[in-house]
Amino acid sequence: MGEGQGFQLGTVGALSLSVISSVSIVICNKALISTLGFTFATTLTSWHLLVTFCSLHVALWMKLFEHKPFDSRAVMGFGVLNGISIGLLNLSLGFNSVGFYQMTKLAIIPCTVLLETLFFSKQFSKKVRFALTILLLGVGIATVTDLQLNLMGSILSLFAIITTCVAQIMTNTIQKKFKVSSTQLLYQSCPYQALILFIVGPFLDALLTNQNVFAFKYTPQVLVFIILSCLISVSVNFSTFLVIGKTSPVTYQVLGHLKTCLVLAFGYVLLHDPFSWRNILGILIAVVGMVLYSYFCTRDAQPKPIESSTQFSQSNESENDPLISVENGTNVSNESSPQKPAVWNSDKDLHA
Template sequence: MGEMPSFQLGVIGALFLSVASSVSIVICNKALMSNLGFPFATTLTSWHLMVTFCTLHAAQRLNLFESKSIDMKTVILFGILNGVSIGLLNLSLGFNSIGFYQMTKLAIIPFTVLLETLFLKKQFSQKIKLSLFVLLAGVGIASVTDLQLNFVGTMLSLLAIITTCVGQILTSTIQKRLNVSSTQLLYQSAPFQAAILFVSGPLVDQFLTRKNVFAHKYSSVVLAFIILSCIISVSVNFSTFMVIGKTSPVTYQVLGHLKTCLVLGLGYTLLHDPFTVRNIIGILVAIFGMGLYSYFCVQENKKKQSVDLSLASQMKDRDSTPILSTQDKEISHEARKSTKNSLV
């Protein structure tokens, strides 16, 4: 019983860290790319992962956590898959309008639900599906504007959705089946994610921006924001693995859309981005949908726990019944034998 409150506190802490760090890095990166003219998103992500690995390596050397070896083939494939998904998402943004890119991100939740239902045999109740629909509708109203379709952009978006969903499902599956923590998995996989993006990042960024990241003039302000972004990214990457490991890929995506609403709100408040009544209505609907999702998840978890306790109680009674029954039979047999001897 004592483990449940600590587990719940761990989940709440992971969710809070994920939201706080993700919103912070979005604001930092937006200032870096929009205001300071540094548009190299994919290369910046590779630097994020390298700093994350170096930080975790230092923590491991200080015995802050214990490194656990994982099958190298699994780690390499997992790292490459996550690196490719980040590159595809950036390419999708480059080839599509902002509205279609937001639709791509919205499609990750239903596709994740579909994959988990088909391959992991996971069941989602009608209430959960309804709450997800309300959430996605709200985010769509708040963030999706124009929808400009093109063949290359659509193919890139489909590949980005598939790789992102599979990568997040594998993050959860590997942690639970191999009994590794989020820190251990991130420590093992970060070098491979960083390597694939370090090689492909400059090429992707040059293709999208027509600029060379190595020829960019780095002022002291730009360097300061890059360092700040890399520091925040350690929390972002760590909390991402932690949230998926402690909850599920669907819950992580739901949290991601809450971040979108917060970024829209903070963008209007701090950065004075244009804001309309439509944005306000969409954010309120999305928050209501997330509230429904959280409520239904808590109710279903309580129901599952009560069923598990009931089954455990039944198993305990079943295990104890034969012993008592055998003893009663032995006592009854001795009594009959004693009565028979007295009659003789």
């Protein structure tokens, strides 16, 4: 009906698009890597970004969105950082056990919360932090199995966590600071991300797989799945920027763990992957954490009524007193100061 309702519908649409496209590309890539033996993840990601840029360029030519240039150094730094974070995550997976890699992904949420609290003075209520703890516990039970530590893998994971958190926070802050849409930011940063991964991808893949991406036998079936993966990636990349811009990096990470649970469930149903009661218990706990997170965030986003003083004069001026003016983006209230509503305008964590 109003602007707020339109914003919420847009956010729900962005979240739904992100979930559907991400689960689809995981299933497609799993078939490509596990069944067809194409294990060159970093190079494949560079192709994803290249196809995304070409698709957006066509959309720009068709005037589906407006090109809005802004600080070129910010765009270049952001694009390079995003490319580095993807490469570090792939290296972390290559040098660590699957269980430790899952712990690395889980650590992104508390690290993001810490960085936003320290550098952006963003406040997360105790109930929101409790919900995030439940979520991380559930995902940990469902996905973390073996934890094999090694020095190189731990260092790579640490850098992967930091660069990923900073890149996702920048995705949100750049859109707000320069007043650009997710499409405009993605269009301008894609070439830098693609270039970084296109250059380092074959070397990283050779290091991790002991195979040469250029010597791989590209059968028609492999080519079909590569093309399908690249087409789906356009939606994945677009929805990632859209979700972070409309909500926040923390909400995007929460959504990412929902995708993990859905991938586990779809893998069991469609691909007959091994599944245990531990997986089921972990997924159920994670879902409870996600529901609590959405509930607490939505409740904290509501402006709290404040009793106005009626003892200033004998007139009825209190009826016209403008008590609170809270933007749609407000998400976490300041519990320590009940005299006024959420003072800071957050990054919209709470419309998830």
